[in-house]
Amino acid sequence: MELSIFFAKVFAIYFVVFGFGMMFNAKTMGKVVDGMIKNSTAVFSIAIWALLLGAAMVVSHNIWEGWPVIITVIGWITLLKGAFWLLIPKVFTNFAKSMMKTGGALFASSFIVLIIGLVLGYLGFLA
Numbered sequence: 001m002e003l004s005i006f007f008a009k010v011f012a013i014y015f016v017v018f019g020f021g022m023m024f025n026a027k028t029m030g031k032v033v034d035g036m037i038k039n040s041t042a043v044f045s046i047a048i049w050a051l052l053l054g055a056a057m058v059v060s061h062n063i064w065e066g067w068p069v070i071i072t073v074i075g076w077i078t079l080l081k082g083a084f085w086l087l088i089p090k091v092f093t094n095f096a097k098s099m100m101k102t103g104g105a106l107f108a109s110s111f112i113v114l115i116i117g118l119v120l121g122y123l124g125f126l127a
Contacts, residue, residue, distance in 0.1 A: 003061055004068035008124030011074060015117025022110030030100045037093040047085030054079025067123055070116075 022029050036042045057075030064072060085092050099105045 001068070004063065004071055005124050007057070007061060007071045007074075008120045011071070012117050012121035012124050015113050016121060017117075019110050019112075019114030019117055022106060022113065026106050026110075029106065033096055033100050037096050040089070043085060043089050043093065047082050047089070049082070050078050051082030051086060054082050070120065070123075 036046070054075055054077070057071070058079050061068070061071055061075055063069065081092075099109070
């Protein structure tokens, strides 16, 4: 359970800051994502780090009971995202482009990230 609480705290901070950053800097976020997907080196680097982080999380935290499932699912999503970005990068760059064209999708994503961060913050820091 200590590892679950550790990950909950780390991801709470990350998701809350990132969620607010996406909300309040939507235009800048769009430019950053646009620049990233045009740069294959950036895509490859991010994919490698996502794959590495996801693998570390899956190996160290593969708990499928209670609220720690949230952490496990984040680990698996991160692992799969990294693997797919490496294996089929065009599909994911096209998906990122379509997300950036839709202003509502960016706001909805930022809201979801923020809510997950707040839930994890409650579970990690207060529960």
